[in-house]
Amino acid sequence: MTTETNPAAIVDWEPPTPPTDLIFDDGEPLESNRHRIAMNVLIRSLQQAWADRNDFFTGGNMFIYYSSAQVRNQDFRGPDFFAVLNVDGTNSRQGWVVWEENGRYPDVIVELMSPSTANIDKTVKKDLYEQTFHTSDYFVYDPFDPNSLQGWHLDHDQQYQSLTPNERGWLWCQKLSLWLGTYEGTIDRETAVWLRFYDVAGSLVLLPDEAAAALAQAAVAEAEAAAVREEAAAAQVARLAARLRELGENPDLL
Numbered sequence: 001m002t003t004e005t006n007p008a009a010i011v012d013w014e015p016p017t018p019p020t021d022l023i024f025d026d027g028e029p030l031e032s033n034r035h036r037i038a039m040n041v042l043i044r045s046l047q048q049a050w051a052d053r054n055d056f057f058t059g060g061n062m063f064i065y066y067s068s069a070q071v072r073n074q075d076f077r078g079p080d081f082f083a084v085l086n087v088d089g090t091n092s093r094q095g096w097v098v099w100e101e102n103g104r105y106p107d108v109i110v111e112l113m114s115p116s117t118a119n120i121d122k123t124v125k126k127d128l129y130e131q132t133f134h135t136s137d138y139f140v141y142d143p144f145d146p147n148s149l150q151g152w153h154l155d156h157d158q159q160y161q162s163l164t165p166n167e168r169g170w171l172w173c174q175k176l177s178l179w180l181g182t183y184e185g186t187i188d189r190e191t192a193v194w195l196r197f198y199d200v201a202g203s204l205v206l207l208p209d210e211a212a213a214a215l216a217q218a219a220v221a222e223a224e225a226a227a228v229r230e231e232a233a234a235a236q237v238a239r240l241a242a243r244l245r246e247l248g249e250n251p252d253l254l
Contacts, residue, residue: 024087030061031114035045035080038112038143038195042081045197046176053219054090055073063095064106065219079125082106082135084176104191105133110195113142126152130160136175139195146182146193178205 030036039060046058060081084096085107098105109129111121114194121140129135134154142148152160163171170181179198187194187207197205 030149031112031117032190034143034190034192035112035114036248037190038192040142041194041196041207042110044207046083047177047210048208049178049197049199049205054088057083057087057089057091057093057095057096060094062093064098064133065095066098066105079106079109080112081108081110083176106135108137108139108173109133109135110139110141110180112195113140113148114144115142118142118148120225122150126160130154130158133237134158137173139171139173139180141180141195143192143194146184149180151157151180156253168202200207221222 030039043058043060050056058081061078061081063078064082078095083106087101087104096106106129111117111125113121118140126138130137130152136154137151138160139149139151141150149156149165149169149171151173153163153164153174155161156206163167165171166179168181170179173180176197177200179200179202180195181198182193183196183204184193185191199205
């Protein structure tokens with residue numbers, strides 16, 4: 001008996017090709033100007049803190065693509081702030097495309113909530129970041145509500161556990177080795193209680209312009225101190241000269 005091969009049954013299988021027609025801007029603005037500032041504060045301060053490093057990427061309001069099904073469904077996910085460690089931070093990126101980044105997902109995510117997004121941020125997105133992204137540290141904060149800060153850390157069972165604030169109300173971000181806490185001040189002409197990073201010692205992580213102002217202030221203080229020292233030295237020399245003249249005019253004082 002001869003078995004004939006059906007040509008139609010032979011299929012050349014190839015692995016699926018990742019989509020290339022990705023959208024990187026859906027035209028949707030941030031909730032408010034304060035949300036925009038709050039996002040940039042986190043991005044700029046982390047870049048300032050790690051200015052001597054190129055092994056990380058931080059961005060915000062950028063799409064994260066992680067599956068073909070997500071692309072087909074146009075299920076866009078753009079965290080307000082995220083950071084990925086141990087990657088080449090010098091690469092130019094329009095968004096974060098997981099299959100172009102060796103399968104790397106964000107290590108830290110912060111969502112800036114509003115009344116219309118708070119429920120999704122604390123349920124749907126939280127589940128996605130826990131179960132699919134396996135993001136180590138996740139935080140939420142409403143820039144209009146100073147008491148809204150919450151955070152979770154992924155445990156050994158790949159489940160989020162709520163973070164306990166310290167006596168100042170700050171939450172520890174293990175991946176970044178920084179605290180996240182509130183700071184009242186004026187940034188970009190808007191006064192609010194902002195979400196800011198603090199270092200291990202509890203010092204505020206400065207923005208680039210704040211760091212430049214601090215350096216300028218330190219330089220002025222040093223110049224003033226140097227002037228005081230020079231004035232004191234000149235006064236001391238003057239006193240010594242006067243004493244020598246006095247001794248020269250009155251040898252009996254020797």
